[in-house]
Structures are given as C-alpha cells and as structure tokens.
Amino acid sequence: MELIKPNINIDFVGKRRIAFIVSLALVIMSIASLVMKGGPKYGIDFAGGMLIQVKFSQSITPGEIKGVLSTVGIEKASVQQFGDVGDKEYLIRAEKSSEATERLADKIKVTLEAACPDNKVEIRRVEMVGPKVGKDLREKALKALFAAILLIAVYISGRFELKWITGIIVAMVLLIAIYLFSMFHVHIPTLIVIALFVTVGLCVYLQLRYALGAIVALIHDVIITMGIFSLADKEFTLPIVAALLTIIGYSLNDTIIVYDRIRENLRKYHKKSYSTIINKSINETLSRTILTSVTTLVVVVALFMFGGGIIHDFAFAMVIGIIVGTYSSIYVASMILILLQKGTAPFWGTSRKTVS
16 A cells, blocks of 8 residues: 555655754754753652542532642642543642551542532542652663663664674673763763763764664654653653653664665665665655554554543653654654765755765
C-alpha cells in the first residue's frame, strides 16, 4: 500500500534551512519553559509525597475540598479535576504526611463525608512515595534515557559505518567518566547533560556521522516532548519516562529506514551529489514513513481520547513523540549527514560535491 506516488520528488534538502529554524525555535522554547519553571513538573513518583484519587456522587469545588483537608492537617495540598467534569473525580496531592497511608485516606473520607453529608465519597486510589525514593527514581530515569541513547550510538556506528570498536570505546570512555564524576557527588542531571555534550563532540571528532545524526534527532525529540509537557503544565512521572523511551525507539526505527535507503543509494548512484542521494532516499521511503506514522498515531489518539485519565498523559506524550520523531528522521537525522559530509557547501547552501 502506498499513500505517496512512487516517483514523487519533494525537495526536502532544499528546505533544510527552514526546518533548522523551526527545530531551533522549538528546542529553545522547550528549554526556556523548563528553565523558567525550574525543571519538569515532577509527579509523586519523582517528587515524593502523597496522592489520593477521590470520586464524589455530587458536584463539589476544589476550594471546598481544600477547606476540608485543612481540618485534617493537610494545609498545602493541590486539588485537580481528574477525567471528565461529569465524572466528579479529583486528585489530591500533598507533599508529605506523618500518618500511615490507610489511616489518612480513611480520615479524609470520613471528614469529607461529614462536611458534605449528601455527597457520597469514594477513595479510588492512594499512593505515597518518600522523598528519597522519589530522588532515586528520578536519577534512574535519567540514567535509563542516557543509556538508551549511548547504546544507540554504538549500534548505529557499527551498522552503518562498520566502526563497532570506535563506538564501544566512546561508550566505555563515557561510562568511566560518569563513574568517576559520580564519586565526587556531581548531580546526575548535570552529569547527564555534560555526557551528552561530550558524546556529540566525540561523534563529530571521530566522524561518526550516522551515529551523530541519530543522537541529535533523539535529543531533539526528547527535549521538545518535555518542553511541550512543561508548557502544558503536565506532570513528569514514570509512565512518561516509559513514553520517552518508546519515542526514542520509534524515532530510531524511522531514522534507520531512511539511513538504510541512503546507504543503498550511495552505492547505486555514486556519481550523483550527496544532497541529491539523500533527498531521493527520503522520497523513496516517504510512503512507508507516513503510513507507519499515521497508523500508529490513530491508535495513540484513540488511547488519548478514550483511554481514561490514568493513561491520558502517556498517550499525550506518544502523540507528540510520533509527530516530532517522524519529522526529525527526515529533517534532523538525515540533514546532519549533509552537515558532516566532506566537500559539501554550508548547511544553508547547496551541495556541490559528487560522491565517488
């Protein structure tokens, strides 16, 4: 099945300057939002604290719920509508509590029912995470994201450039460096950011063009997804980490499809310019890319609309990731190859070199 005509010839390479500006603007906007808000809005999983999901039989306002909570010693609590308005469900978040979870949940239920005698209260979910556990989970999530990107760099280097040993050496050097820095109690977020910059620098220095393209595309996807979450004021939880890892895998799959076709066409059309070969490769894989993205997006949108409140944010992250990941496999990963190709014109110009 093909959505795109086989002989289509869209000038993707010619539009790379516009794409670069769009990507740069989105990344800057995402980073600015994260910086202004002091980082992601961590959920209970990472920040620690208590979460209670409550369902009412009749309408009630968040202000009324807060007033009742203050009588049981929960002063600084946030109350948020959960699901549709007609569900009459709320999420209560508090930083900490000295009481056992079960006792506190029962106490809140009794107090709410006493304050609203005609309103039936049902405690549907109770979660409590200590601050130390939340910090550990946060650090492990960052390590998981970094490990995924690092292993991808090794795989891409070996598969497309036959530089398995170079890729493994880069990975080992970075892992040793991270271990040494961690001994000096460097914060994990700072350590991961430094390691990512070093990874990109090593890929440039060692001419690991395919690996660099894939890594930059993945970092691009993760930053923009987190930035949109920050702008939408959504919480960053363990399911969102799972969504980011899924997005990394999905985006990489798209990138590998394009890279495979570029490698094939470099052998078939070795007399054509590098930019022409890349543009032709993107056009030849466009139908498959769009068909895969659209079918996956339909499923994820269905989850987003009908999956319920628990899976809502996960599906939202996946929707963003699929769109951004498809875009980056065309306009980021592939265009990085042109940037690092010896003898080509600058990024904003037209390639003049004929690949031999």
